Amino acid sequence: MKNILITGISGKVGSVITAKLKEKYNISGVDLKKSNLVSTTIADCTNLDKILPAFKGIDVVIDLASDPNQYSDWNVIHDTNLLCTSTALEASRISGVKRFIFASSNHATGMYEFDSPYKEIVEGEYSKINKDNLPLINTEMPIRPDGPYGIGKAFGEASGRYYSDKYDISVICLRIGTLNSESAPTNIRQFATLLTHNDLGRLITACVEAPKEIRFGIYYGVSNNKWKFWDTSNSSKDLNYQPEDDAELFR
Numbered sequence: 001m002k003n004i005l006i007t008g009i010s011g012k013v014g015s016v017i018t019a020k021l022k023e024k025y026n027i028s029g030v031d032l033k034k035s036n037l038v039s040t041t042i043a044d045c046t047n048l049d050k051i052l053p054a055f056k057g058i059d060v061v062i063d064l065a066s067d068p069n070q071y072s073d074w075n076v077i078h079d080t081n082l083l084c085t086s087t088a089l090e091a092s093r094i095s096g097v098k099r100f101i102f103a104s105s106n107h108a109t110g111m112y113e114f115d116s117p118y119k120e121i122v123e124g125e126y127s128k129i130n131k132d133n134l135p136l137i138n139t140e141m142p143i144r145p146d147g148p149y150g151i152g153k154a155f156g157e158a159s160g161r162y163y164s165d166k167y168d169i170s171v172i173c174l175r176i177g178t179l180n181s182e183s184a185p186t187n188i189r190q191f192a193t194l195l196t197h198n199d200l201g202r203l204i205t206a207c208v209e210a211p212k213e214i215r216f217g218i219y220y221g222v223s224n225n226k227w228k229f230w231d232t233s234n235s236s237k238d239l240n241y242q243p244e245d246d247a248e249l250f251r
């Protein structure tokens with residue numbers, strides 16, 4: 001059984017992943033607050049000395065600890081998100097972790113949503129779109145963060161690339177769409193961006209099980225939504241992951 005450590009385990013994404021994966025893997029966590037599901041080291045992820053013991057003997061780290069608010073200002077992003085990610089990478093390097101799965105965000109490329117045809121989709125103006133000719137946004141395209149939060153996620157991806165190249169850690173960055181407490185969308189944009197709980201479970205399992213030849217990759221984490229505008233073909237090819245759910249089921 002692989003040993004998996006989840007930073008930020010007690011939040012929304014961490015709780016869903018833990019519930020979905022805990023029968024298959026040996027899961028532990030580190031967070032400022034306790035997980036109801038598995039053993040948790042209570043520590044601040046910006047403090048290397050405090051979190052290091054939790055990384056001992058870990059095969060795979062899933063790095064979620066951060067402020068998930070897309071509107072947070074620079075000070076919060078710097079003091080929490082940048083430091084949580086860089087400290088978790090450093091703890092992984094010191095501890096010989098083989099794979100690091102980073103919770104990036106669609107906000108690393110959020111500015112595309114201000115251009116057609118994406119702006120019409122996020123506003124639900126579907127009659128203005130030719131769906132058969134929809135150009136999908138893929139991870140080869142330039143990053144276009146839509147604020148400090150998205151810039152922080154791009155920093156995390158770049159840091160992951162460095163640790164992969166320099167220290168040979170396999171790093172997988174997931175630009176997660178929208179993961180709610182319940183699977184259903186809560187606004188019109190989320191009919192495009194939703195990632196259901198079941199698809200998140202499948203995606204993380206695919207990342208944990210992906211061949212060790214995957215040294216670095218960036219993938220969009222989104223369900224198979226009718227109106228999705230992110231390209232998921234590289235996760236199918238590299239990770240053998242296919243999203244199965246469609247937000248339209250909740251319409």
Ligand SMILES: NC(=O)c1ccc[n+]([C@@H]2O[C@H](COP(=O)([O-])OP(=O)(O)OC[C@H]3O[C@@H](n4cnc5c(N)ncnc54)[C@H](O)[C@@H]3O)[C@@H](O)[C@H]2O)c1
Nearest residue numbers: 008010011012013031032044045065066068103176178179
């Ligand atoms: N939920 C989404 O739709 C979504 C989308 C894209 C990316 N993400 C990313 O996924 C990750 C998890 O998001 P979430 O929605 O579960 O958020 P959340 O706020 O529910 O969970 C974050 C967890 O991190 C912990 N945490 C925060 N700062 C910490 C610190 N300094 N030390 C230790 N623990 C700390 C919090 O206590 C919390 O339990 C975040 O990195 C977020 O940016 C989430």
